[in-house]
Amino acid sequence: MAEQRDDFIIALRYALLKKGTQQKFSLFFLIIFSIIIITLDKLSFSYIQKTRSVLNDLIYQVAIVTSSPEKFTKYVIKLTYDHYAVYKENEELKEEIEVLRNEKIQNEYLLTENTILKEALQLAGSKSLEQDVSIIAKVIIDQQSPYLKSFLLNKGSKDGVMKGMTVFSKKYLIGTIIESNFLTSRVLLINDLNSRIPVIIENTSVNAILTGLGKDNSLDLQYLPEQYQLATGRNIYTSGKDGVLAAGIPVGETYTDKSQQVKIRSLADLNQALFVNITNGQLRR
Amino acid sequence: MITVKTISQSFIKGLPLIFLYFLSLNSFSITSSIPHFEVFSFNLQIIIIYFYALKFPEYLGFGHVFIIGILKDVLIGTPLGSTAIRYLVLCVVATYIRNVTLRSKLTTEWFMFIPALFFANLVYFTIINNFSNLAFYYEELLRITFFTFLFFPIFYPLLNSHRKLYKVED
Secondary structure, three states: OHHHHHHHHHHHHHHHHOOOOOOOOOHHHHHHHHHHHHHHHHHOOHHHHHHHHHHHHHHHHHHHHHOHHHHHHHHHHHHHHHHHHHHHHHHHHHHHHHHHHHHHHHHHHHHHHHHHHHHHHOOOOOOOOOOOOOEEEEEEEOOEOOOOEEEEEOOOHHHOOOOOOEEEEOOEEEEEEEEEOOOOEEEEEOOOOOOEEEEEEOOOOOEEEEEEOOOOOEEEEEOOOOOOOOOOOOEEEEOOOOOOOOOOOEEEEEEEOOOOOEEEEEOOOOOOOOEEEEEOOOOOO | OOOHHHHHHHHHHHHHHHHHHHHHOOOOOHHHHOOOOHHHOOOHHHHHHHHHHHHOHHHOOHHHHHHHHHHHHHHHOOOOOHHHHHHHHHHHHHHHHHHHOOOOOHHHHHHHHHHHHHHHHHHHHHHHHHHOOOOOOHHHHHHHHHHHHHOHHHHHHHHHHHHHHHHHHO
């Protein structure tokens, strides 16, 4: 028993300390070095943050070049897939146009009614959802990992991008800035498990917290009232209760899936976002 | 003296490292790009690192493994050094297995990949849990780890052929 233990210790010590042929560092030294780096990163001293910011910028720039074959492969695969899906999509779009035509007529009526009512309440002309800052940025790396669903953008603190700013794609909220380097920044997407957005459901006064599920555009609502049944076809807007995001920003919608269950999905296609708008998300009334 | 032969030899010898650096700088994965095939995603870097640390460590400097881990951390946004330590733990287990094994066989090496993956992931998850606020997609991680283990024998002859190629050049 003791001999076996000794053998184990000897083999392990050999694995950790012995430098093999053409090895400059032992594994033990490198593991200790890694632990020091992790600790320094956690402590977040200002000079560490600056070093990390420079390192991030450098690596992101190299990654843009090296990820070009991947982008091309994805593009070719998507093109092939889209080509075969075009007939089905055309049929669906025709049906959707019919529905939208009907909705347009209804909306025009509601718009007229709304204007009349606003005039009556002397609220006409009030502005909402007007952003103080709007920076257009390009998605340079779409690095989806099992830990973080995020995008890397080509605008950083040099262009006024700061941590906490909100990011939109085609007028829909897609995430918030969680890391701002000098030249680049990282967006935490709304479909990430770590994302939490206070929202309100259309035509109701129900408040909830919108979280990500980490799968494509799927989202989830937490802290809904007990026994509350989610209806299909409802839009979900930010409630503005966090004091960071403006109220009334469209985020998601409810729909019925194949198994006839009501699910929530993002209004923006998070996998297709190429250019995004970065704003400070505050209202200017 | 630098000749075409020495350059080609150095290139062939450095192929796994070049490929590892390439993989660490982008999320290239054939399976994840094809619709409906994302389910077969696996971590090719782990397979390559385990294979070379176990069989031909002279081709794979541990310093490079450390840098590759740091690059990956920066790109995926995990705490700096966490992926590096994951790969190094994988190397420790692989080196330990090499030391205690007399005759190497595919089946033995394949099944010893389970404890290697277990310890590497254990250290990695512990660090992420304690040093960051990131949440895990456990289902996805388990699936990726399973397919990484499952695909090891597929890449085994492929990676072995690289060794043969180098021997021929030698």
